[in-house]
Amino acid sequence: MAQEIERKFLLKNDDWRNYADSGQAMRQGYLIGAEKASIRVRTAGDRAWLNIKSATLGVERLEYEYEIPLTDAEEMLESLCERPLIEKVRYEVAWHGDVWEIDVFEGDNAGLVVAEIELEDPQQQFTLPPWVGEEVSDDPRYYNVCLVKHPFSQW
Template identity: 65%
Template structure:
């Protein structure tokens, strides 16, 4: 059984940009969502994946990911996925023994920047970088699957 333990945070400064080790641009879309899971297609310039993730709220969820042909993934994104597609650039930052993934969203979600850290256990401790803001792990509106139905561009100032 595959499990993901991930915490999600807002960013309060751009100080993280000086420590970026690698970046990749992603396009992703959701084929469907049922009460128990979501099915996502994600492509970069060279790779494509099909991802199934449990729809549970919180930091620990089931997740399965499979490599698929790039041409098939592009066709699924263009023909089958709900709109809008999620467009973002993911940046990797190493800090105090942990890898952070910083997602800078584009398109209908432009302006949203979140940091994620994957952990070995839900109670694992980690050092918070100075650029890290409020935790939003338990707020569904920040989940990528929710950003399809209600993009960041329509959020009120109070919701941001």
């Protein structure tokens, strides 16, 4: 069983950019948002994945991810996924032995910037960087699948 343990935070400022890599543009769309799971297609550069994630609230969820051909993913994004697509640039930031992923959203979700850290255990300790603000792990508005139905530009 694949388990994702992820905590999600808003940012206080842009100081994280001083530590970030060059970033990776991503496009993703949702094929179905069901009561028990979401099915996502994501592209990043010349790679693509199909992801199935349980629709549970909180920091722990089941997650399964499979690499698929880029051309298949692009076709699914254009013809099968709900709109708007999620467009973002993901930056990685190393901080005190952990890797933070900073998502800077574009398109209908422009203006939203979220930091995520994946953990091995829900009780795992980590050092909170000074640029990290309020935790929003339990707020479904910040889930990518919810940003399709209620984009940040409409809040």
